[in-house]
Amino acid sequence: MAGMVQEEGSSPLQFFSRMSLSPGFGSPYPWLRELKSEERGLCLIHLLVACANHVAAGSVENANIGLEHISHLASPDGDTMQRIAAYFTEALADRMLKAWPGLHKALNSTKISSVTEEILAQKLFFDLCPFMKLSYVITNQAIIEAMEGEKMVHIIDLNSFEPAQWINLLQTLSARPEGPPHLRITGIHEQKELLEQMALRLAEEAEKLDIPFQFNPVVSKLENLDVESLRVKTGEALAVSSVLQLHTLLATDDEMLKRSSPTASKTQNSSHLQRVLQMNQRTLGEWLEKDSFHLYSASPDSASASTPLTPLSLAASPKMGSFLNALWGLSPKLVVVTEQESNHNGPTLMERVMEALNFYAALFDCLESTLPRASIERQKVEKMLFGEEIKNIIACEGTERKERHEKLEKWILRLELAGFGRVPLSYHGILQARRLLQNYGYDGYRIKEENGRLVICWQDRPLYSVSAWRFRSYD
Numbered sequence: 365m366a367g368m369v370q371e372e373g374s375s376p377l378q379f380f381s382r383m384s385l386s387p388g389f390g391s392p393y394p395w396l397r398e399l400k401s402e403e404r405g406l407c408l409i410h411l412l413v414a415c416a417n418h419v420a421a422g423s424v425e426n427a428n429i430g431l432e433h434i435s436h437l438a439s440p441d442g443d444t445m446q447r448i449a450a451y452f453t454e455a456l457a458d459r460m461l462k463a464w465p466g467l468h469k470a471l472n473s474t475k476i477s478s479v480t481e482e483i484l485a486q487k488l489f490f491d492l493c494p495f496m497k498l499s500y501v502i503t504n505q506a507i508i509e510a511m512e513g514e515k516m517v518h519i520i521d522l523n524s525f526e527p528a529q530w531i532n533l534l535q536t537l538s539a540r541p542e543g544p545p546h547l548r549i550t551g552i553h554e555q556k557e558l559l560e561q562m563a564l565r566l567a568e569e570a571e572k573l574d575i576p577f578q579f580n581p582v583v584s585k586l587e588n589l590d591v592e593s594l595r596v597k598t599g600e601a602l603a604v605s606s607v608l609q610l611h612t613l614l615a616t617d618d619e620m621l622k623r624s625s626p627t628a629s630k631t632q633n634s635s636h637l638q639r640v641l642q643m644n645q646r647t648l649g650e651w652l653e654k655d656s657f658h659l660y661s662a663s664p665d666s667a668s669a670s671t672p673l674t675p676l677s678l679a680a681s682p683k684m685g686s687f688l689n690a691l692w693g694l695s696p697k698l699v700v701v702t703e704q705e706s707n708h709n710g711p712t713l714m715e716r717v718m719e720a721l722n723f724y725a726a727l728f729d730c731l732e733s734t735l736p737r738a739s740i741e742r743q744k745v746e747k748m749l750f751g752e753e754i755k756n757i758i759a760c761e762g763t764e765r766k767e768r769h770e771k772l773e774k775w776i777l778r779l780e781l782a783g784f785g786r787v788p789l790s791y792h793g794i795l796q797a798r799r800l801l802q803n804y805g806y807d808g809y810r811i812k813e814e815n816g817r818l819v820i821c822w823q824d825r826p827l828y829s830v831s832a833w834r835f836r837s838y839d
Contacts, residue, residue: 404445404446405444405445407437408449409445411449412434412449415431415453415456416713416714416717419460420713420714437449438450440743440747441738442737443732443737444725447728448721451746458755458759459713459758459759462759479555480555483558485744485749486525486526486749489749492735492745494801495828496607497528498800498801498811499607499702499820500528500607501793502796503607503702504532505790505792505793506787506793507533507698508533508536509792510603510698511545511601514545514601515545516546516597516599517546517548517601518550518600518602518603519547519549520552520596520602522586522604524551527569529605531566531569535573538573544576547576548579548600549566550581551580553582554583554584556583580594586612586613586687589687591693596694602695604691604694604698606700606701611703611770613687614768614770615766684778685781685782688778688784689782697835698832699784699833701775701833702828702830704769705772705828706722706769707719707769708720709769716758720754720757720758723827724753727822728750729822731745757769771829772814772817772829775829779831784834785834785836786817786832787833787834788815788817789816789817789830789832793818808822808823809822812826817829817832
């Protein structure tokens with residue numbers, strides 16, 4: 365399923381490419397229900413892509429017919445492709461309804477958007493799949509190595525909701541030959557109660573291990589974060605952990621770029637950019653010479669508005685640029701970034717649909733291989749986490765579209781432009797991650813090392829990347 369979007373070549377797809385969608389009650393082709401799982405999956409892919417094309421073109425009638433046909437095959441408790449189709453059709457329908465704001469608001473007026481539910485889904489995902497566990501193990505090992513011999517360590521957690529990562533770090537630090545450092549963790553999250561629970565749990569563990577410890581809670585969304593509130597002190601060795609967070613800042617950039625004038629964008633952080641360009645002259649020149657390196661910025665949502673991504677266009681992203689510059693200004697010894705390894709920030713709907721189909725097919729496949737179809741935990745992760753992300757990628761635009769996942773190659777360019785130097789992840793960290801997979805029997809998962817950075821895969825499909833960075837001065 366990981367490479368699910370295929371060229372038309374099998375009989376079901378050949379048939380559906382010739383089939384005309386016509387309105388009617390019930391399934392126009394009753395034999396569809398008798399298809400084998402693989403054939404049904406191929407039919408669903410074709411129908412979804414055709415329907416998405418109609419939605420992108422604004423053809424409401426044809427899109428409606430397509431959604432009706434898909435409804436006879438899709439199911440949130442069926443096989444992998446049936447489940448994916450259920451959430452993609454919901455997202456496409458939601459996008460269509462937004463053309464009628466009054467209708468859309470009325471249908472959603474009683475829905476409760478709960479941060480607690482989102483956190484519950486994230487915790488279930490942590491428990492059911494190894495992706496976040498692997499990210500935490502790799503991040504912690506990089507921190508341990510970077511902080512060797514340091515007596516005062518400060519860690520900034522950009523999404524502080526899971527204590528397991530830092531409990532593991534505390535236990536590792538307690539066994540340090542030179543003794544544990546004084547550890548301070550600044551946890552950032554929009555929910556105060558969650559940070560209070562984190563503080564209690566980590567303080568309890570630190571006391572048990574006899575480690576001097578402080579927890580500094582910062583109640584804020586990442587896009588509203590005031591760097592001054594991080595309270596970095598002179599003499600502290602600083603590390604920053606960002607797990608699936610940086611991409612959310614691109615939504616703010618998208619809106620700011622639409623509103624700002626070209627002149628204002630070009631002058632944004634110009635002195636910082638000039639110093640960094642001098643620092644990276646050879647590397648950036650190599651990038652710019654590569655015709656095959658096609659990247660696009662977080663731009664307005666029409667195809668005609670897409671522009672090639674260059675160092676200058678990246679530096680003109682006000683929010684992302686200023687945030688990374690502010691982190692650089694804290695002189696961190698280490699910054700570890702985990703992000704989704706997929707491009708869900710394309711300028712057109714169809715680009716995002718095709719990328720998302722492949723990415724989420726692999727994630728749904730992971731759960732299919734781990735849990736029975738009737739599992740309540742599985743349904744919660746699929747609906748409250750994957751389903752909401754799919755809806756955000758497909759149905760939302762502007763600042764509402766937060767799930768702007770981008771591939772590692774873009775993050776490398778952004779972080780180097782901000783003045784960060786690469787830190788190769790160690791063999792020991794990779795070994796620990798592979799042992800975790802082996803010890804817990806996580807079959808089908810792979811870890812690939814690429815130039816000192818790690819990519820976590822389901823089968824051969826890359827899903828998450830982990831990279832490490834450090835402060836680099838201009839001298």
